[in-house]
Amino acid sequence: MSAAQPAYDPMKATLTTVGDRALSIAESMGEFTLLIRTSFFWLLRSRVEWRQTVIQMLQIGVQSFPVTAMTSLFTGMVLALQTGSSFRDLFNEPVFTGTIVSFAVVKELGPVMTAMVVSGRAGAAIAAELGTMKVTEQIDALYTLGTDPVRYLVLPRVLAFLVMLPLLTVFSDFAGVIGGCVVSYVKLDVPTNVYWHEVFDHLGHKELFHGLIKTVVFAFCISFICCYKGLFTRGGAEGVGKATTSAVVNSMVSVLIIDYFVTAILVALGLT
């Protein structure tokens, strides 16, 4: 005779599910924090893998340039079209188009759009590459060959992100403002000298600095999230797919959330 099955307790089952989930989140946060700590450890205790860093700079930065510039160009164009048309309806002329486009692009849209595009392009590539290395034991092989994957793989990617994302953002800002200028001239009949006057009368180094500070924080978060997701991939090909998706989604959501809080801090500090 078989033993009696214990009665199903919905409360216990719910608590178990919630508890398991909470433990899993706490474990992930611990692993993520340790990854950041280990990266700082290797940054301070060993020589940086410059060759790897330069390769990553090319892959993350140079190869992302066309897509980020294109995104910003059209964002600036549509922004100019929307604001110019609205202002023409309200005030009979498209005033301050240059000011609005440049402020929006340099302080907000340039950094955020660039971070989003680079998350999707380079971040996904990082997670997929490290994930594949993990499931094919290449990460373990690094340990057996005397180096640490954080030193050899993570640190160069983080440094490349920290250098290249701000640079890409500067180019994106420029592309966005240029896009606004073209549309203002072609569609709204705003002379280019008027547009550039509106841009430079109000836009200063503080605005550029505001955008770049955010970009550095985005670079830090995206690079660590994507490296973390890659390094902690579990399972085979399916695991790599999940890790890549998760890396992109988490990076993008983080960029939007962090954007608000960093902006709030900068506004509180008077960097507006």
Next chain:
Amino acid sequence: MIDAEGVRKSFGARTVLRGVELKVEDGETLVIIGGSGSGKSTFLKCIIGLVRPDGGSIVVDGVDVTKVHDEFHFAEYRRKFGYLFQEAALFDSLTVAENVVFGLRYLTDIPETRYRSIATDKLALVGLKGIEDMKPAELSGGMKKRVALARAIAAEPQYILYDEPTTGLDPIMSDIINDLIIDLKKKLGVTSVAVTHDMKSAYKIADRIAMIYEGKVLEIAHPDIIKITRNAAVRQFIEGRSEGPIRMKIKDYD
């Protein structure tokens, strides 16, 4: 010498090692056999410090790896080892030569100018030449294994750990790898631990064979003794019979 005592390891609720006791003498080749999921590879990873045991000790030349905590000391400890991975684990983005000499930068003080000739020498030692500039994706399974073997011996380790060295290879290539393992032992005088369930390979390369079953060493002896063992579980395994004391829990894998 590798001296493992009471090595225990669990992954969540699943206990893999329940107190493994093993000694590997200098210069010998110990082959560990056992069914899939019996913990052989886990034990090998415990030796090199890729997996931290929950209990017990693994002492290699006076250093207990279970007491090593920081990466600097782990790197120092791992200097003594070469490790051949089951699927070779070559770095896709690097050429064959770069793969072979990869560890030299971190494990030795050899100047970079000598790397190319070292790569050529080590590849020749495993019977390969003229493939230095190829990428791992262009190689066959057997060639990948041999390149991985060349990489494992590049820094001239004292110990080589082989994880399923012949798995996935045809019988002739398996025998070539077996011969290479024997050759390396003769030429380099290394101490080796190989994990396999290929009995032909085990008999050929082993000085002693140890069988792990249910997380413990069931028997350890010379290959000729293992062949005539009276232990029913070991007999069942080496003869490859489905009937016997070892019951494969098919439902565990569902």
